Amino acid sequence: MTIYRQHEIEEFLQLYFIMGSTNCKKDPVYVLKQAIEGGITLFQFREKGVGSLEGLKKKKLAEKLHRVCKDAGIPFIINDDVELAVELDADGIHIGQEDLAANLVREKAADMILGVSTHTIGEAEKAIEDGADYLGLGPIYPTISKDDAREVSGLTIIENFRKNGITIPIVGIGGITSANARDVIQAGANGISLISAIAAADDVKKASEDLKRAVI
Numbered sequence: 001m002t003i004y005r006q007h008e009i010e011e012f013l014q015l016y017f018i019m020g021s022t023n024c025k026k027d028p029v030y031v032l033k034q035a036i037e038g039g040i041t042l043f044q045f046r047e048k049g050v051g052s053l054e055g056l057k058k059k060k061l062a063e064k065l066h067r068v069c070k071d072a073g074i075p076f077i078i079n080d081d082v083e084l085a086v087e088l089d090a091d092g093i094h095i096g097q098e099d100l101a102a103n104l105v106r107e108k109a110a111d112m113i114l115g116v117s118t119h120t121i122g123e124a125e126k127a128i129e130d131g132a133d134y135l136g137l138g139p140i141y142p143t144i145s146k147d148d149a150r151e152v153s154g155l156t157i158i159e160n161f162r163k164n165g166i167t168i169p170i171v172g173i174g175g176i177t178s179a180n181a182r183d184v185i186q187a188g189a190n191g192i193s194l195i196s197a198i199a200a201a202d203d204v205k206k207a208s209e210d211l212k213r214a215v216i
């Protein structure tokens, strides 16, 4: 694991790609390499949903994707699975309100980047108290990539968090494309996080380049 400073984490959040095997049209290792060539700055392994890999197969894929990230100098974040993150010595873990509590994750992964999904100011304040490094807010727009996604929040959630004094780095998530990415940044987010706009693209490298242009 590489230990990152707060200002480095903030920079990495700019173009945050999230994916698992079921999100990809092609081999996930190839997809990740193409996305990196296209300019993604952070990667989250999210192996979840119908048909997703489990057990040893999940771990083997995680190891391969971790290697790709290490070679490219991109932090490797694992979604939900704290045990796997610790076992693989990942750079970070992302959890939501239905996952292991952030303070307990911090105990198990003291130096990892910790991302927490929040939907209210109260949840955000608790996450910050528990040691979150960044917050994931959404779904900002309708999404096809999460079966149990909450109601669409729109950009107002980001604006409201900023108005209420939440200064910690924020990424928007849910339905973000190169057409709306700039709006998410202008609402007050440090970066965008997304699955399908990259993973399901016919040309993953070009899709990543287009998104990068939209956020810089």
Ligand SMILES: Cc1ncc(COP(=O)(O)OP(=O)(O)O)c(N)n1
Residues within 6 Å of the ligand: 016, 018, 044, 046, 048, 079, 080, 094, 095, 096, 097, 098, 099, 115, 116, 117, 135, 136, 137, 146, 171, 173, 193
């Ligand atoms: C960057 C980022 N933001 C939000 C989420 C969603 O997390 P969660 O609510 O725990 O839902 P699942 O992804 O676990 O289904 C995320 N993964 N990443």
Ligand SMILES: Cc1ncsc1CCOP(=O)(O)O
Residues within 6 Å of the ligand: 138, 139, 142, 143, 144, 145, 146, 149, 173, 174, 175, 176, 193, 194, 195, 196, 197
């Ligand atoms: C994991 C997650 N959390 C809220 S929306 C979402 C899915 C985002 O995927 P997409 O970028 O394809 O809408």
Ligand SMILES: [Mg+2]
Residues within 6 Å of the ligand: 079, 080, 094, 095, 096, 099
């Ligand atoms: Mg989760």
